[in-house]
Amino acid sequence: MYSTEKPRRVVLKISGECFCPPKERGIAMSSVMHLAEQVAKVARNGVQIAIVMGGGNILRGGQFKAANASIQESTAHYMGMLATVINGMALQDAIELVGQQTRLMTAFAMESVAEPYIRRRAVRHLEKGRIILLAGGTGSPFVTTDTAAAQRALELNADVLLKATKVDGVYSDDPEKNPHAVLYPELTYDQVQQRRLRIMDQESIAKCGEHQMPVMIFNFRTPGNLERALQGERVGTLISEK
Numbered sequence: 714m715y716s717t718e719k720p721r722r723v724v725l726k727i728s729g730e731c732f733c734p735p736k737e738r739g740i741a742m743s744s745v746m747h748l749a750e751q752v753a754k755v756a757r758n759g760v761q762i763a764i765v766m767g768g769g770n771i772l773r774g775g776q777f778k779a780a781n782a783s784i785q786e787s788t789a790h791y792m793g794m795l796a797t798v799i800n801g802m803a804l805q806d807a808i809e810l811v812g813q814q815t816r817l818m819t820a821f822a823m824e825s826v827a828e829p830y831i832r833r834r835a836v837r838h839l840e841k842g843r844i845i846l847l848a849g850g851t852g853s854p855f856v857t858t859d860t861a862a863a864q865r866a867l868e869l870n871a872d873v874l875l876k877a878t879k880v881d882g883v884y885s886d887d888p889e890k891n892p893h894a895v896l897y898p899e900l901t902y903d904q905v906q907q908r909r910l911r912i913m914d915q916e917s918i919a920k921c922g923e924h925q926m927p928v929m930i931f932n933f934r935t936p937g938n939l940e941r942a943l944q945g946e947r948v949g950t951l952i953s954e955k
């Protein structure tokens with residue numbers, strides 16, 4: 714049973730909204746320090762942590778294109794990918810300030826600020842206890858950092874993919890619109906597909922299912938949640954084979 718095991722290696726997807734207070738945009742170092750403290754604490758206990766940063770606090774390609782006819786959509790997506798590097802740089806300094814070693818790795822070359830992402834090197838960093846920060850998403854436009862997180866969780870042989878968001882988990886309906894919406898503590902990959910629950914893109918959740926990669930979605934603003942999730946407790950919604 715997942716809840717009784719301590720994951721040895723986790724991929725943590727942190728949405729851009731975790732980098733600033735609710736309803737704000739950009740980066741607030743107080744929010745970033747709060748994340749850093751929680752992550753570093755768990756890393757000190759021996760959990761290997763790879764973090765995939767979102768960029769929505771700065772720019773989302775699809776939204777930017779929709780509001781700006783004069784930009785090409787692919788350019789807007791690359792801008793979104795760059796936003797994740799900005800978040801990664803902020804998180805790197807914050808984590809190192811609280812005494813944990815890190816490596817920032819990017820999916821596309823940015824050699825002055827980060828290492829290129831090379832899977833075998835990433836694994837080595839994890840084995841040495843360094844927290845790795847994976848920026849630049851997949852390096853390709855038209856997808857999101859959720860796709861990148863699923864991809865990295867699979868290729869780094871993570872025990873679980875953790876998705877830190879502003880909602881408590883997966884609901885039967887939009888809880889802001891439907892007061893009868895219920896939170897699912899557990900779901901199977903098949904249920905996610907059949908009920909058309911929007912957690913991450915269909916292809917990524919299907920890939921996680923194909924390779925039995927558990928996915929857990931939880932609210933990072935609930936005190937203690939991030940630490941508990943990183944340590945292997947079930948919080949929010951756990952999606953697995955059974």
Ligand code: UDP
Pocket residue numbers: 727728729730766767768769770772773774775789790791792793794795796797849850851852853854855856857858859860861
């Ligand atoms: N993005 C992309 N390819 C990727 C990952 C991200 O093109 O592999 C772009 C996309 O435009 C996305 C933006 O980067 O909207 C920021 O990422 P995301 O929306 O996933 O951030 P989050 O919602 O998690 O904050």
